[in-house]
Amino acid sequence: MELVIGTKTWSTWSLRPWLALKRTGSPFTETLVQLREVETSTAEILKHSPSGLVPVLKDGDLTIWDSLAICEYLAERFPDAKLWPADPADRALARAAASEMHSGFASLRGECPMDLSLRTVAELSPATQANIRRIVELWSGLLERSGGPFLLGDWGIVDAFFTPVATRFRSYGVHLSDYGDAGEAGRYAERLLETPEFLDWERDAVAA
Ligand SMILES: N[C@@H](CCC(=O)N[C@@H](CS)C(=O)NCC(=O)O)C(=O)O
Known part of the structure; x- marks a missing residue:
């Protein structure tokens, strides 16, 4: 392959x-x-x-x-x-969340492009702030349902889809507590950036 x-x-x-x-x-x-x-x-x-x-x-x-x-x-x-959850309802929710990321959050994507080397604090537009509030709501609901540590329990495709979002929050100084997070969404974002696979990718990016 x-x-x-x-x-x-x-x-x-x-x-x-x-x-x-x-x-x-x-x-x-x-x-x-x-x-x-x-x-x-x-x-x-x-x-x-x-x-x-x-x-x-x-x-x-x-x-x-x-x-x-x-x-x-x-x-x-x-x-x-097991890249999707085994349970049909969980799998449907994982697919809905991954699809929302795949086709949505245009303002966040346009205003805060991924740049793994960037650390700044950005003034964000209302549309991007609304995207972030929706992501916090989405993550918090799924984490509450599954009990974590990832959105539907074990790491899967839906978590891969949100990993770039977690890098954006880190790069642009976004604190999820400013967008309705009681703590779980922020901890999830940190977890996404600590998987061995993401750390390998980041190491390659820095070395390039
Ligand atoms: N919907 C496509 C989007 C792919 C996409 O936009 N790729 C960008 C890079 S992240 C690209 O190839 N851009 C062409 C370029 O930068 O020249 C997918 O999910 O794979």
């Missing part, structure tokens, strides 16, 4: 399936495309990706070009990794 990803400091969409694939324990080839290189990025990505975007997973003849579709494929290909 080959996973084509973008620059580790910035590529949130690449981080998600990379974490999931690492979790499976299956060996894979990682192909890194440097993003934001005006002369080369687009052409390099198009060598691998019909959509012109990374990440892309290649498995034999198969090419999958979207982060959520890649994660779904990994969950089916590696059932022992």
Whole structure:
């Protein structure tokens, strides 16, 4: 299997399936495309990706070009990794939360792009503040239901989807207690940044 990803400091969409694939324990080839290189990025990505975007997973003849579709494929290909919860209701909630991240929170994504090397305190727009309040509400509700430590109990794809959000909160000095968090959401964000898989990704990003 080959996973084509973008620059580790910035590529949130690449981080998600990379974490999931690492979790499976299956060996894979990682192909890194440097993003934001005006002369080369687009052409390099198009060598691998019909959509012109990374990440892309290649498995034999198969090419999958979207982060959520890649994660779904990994969950089916590696059932022992339990990347989605076993319980149907929990699985539906995990999918709803991951999908909300995949298609939503545009203001937060636009205003606070992932940059693992950045530490600042940002003035956030009302729309971004509303996104953060919704994330706190979502995380708190799921953590209360599951009892943690991750959103639906054990770490899974839904947690991979929110890991870039946790890096944004750290980079932009966001304190979740200012957005309705009684403590659990903030502790969850810290937990996401302490998984061995994320620490490996971050080490590679810093070394690059
Ligand atoms: N919906 C896609 C979004 C992928 C995406 O936007 N990828 C960005 C990098 S994080 C990209 O390839 N941008 C092209 C570029 O920067 O040249 C997914 O979930 O995989």
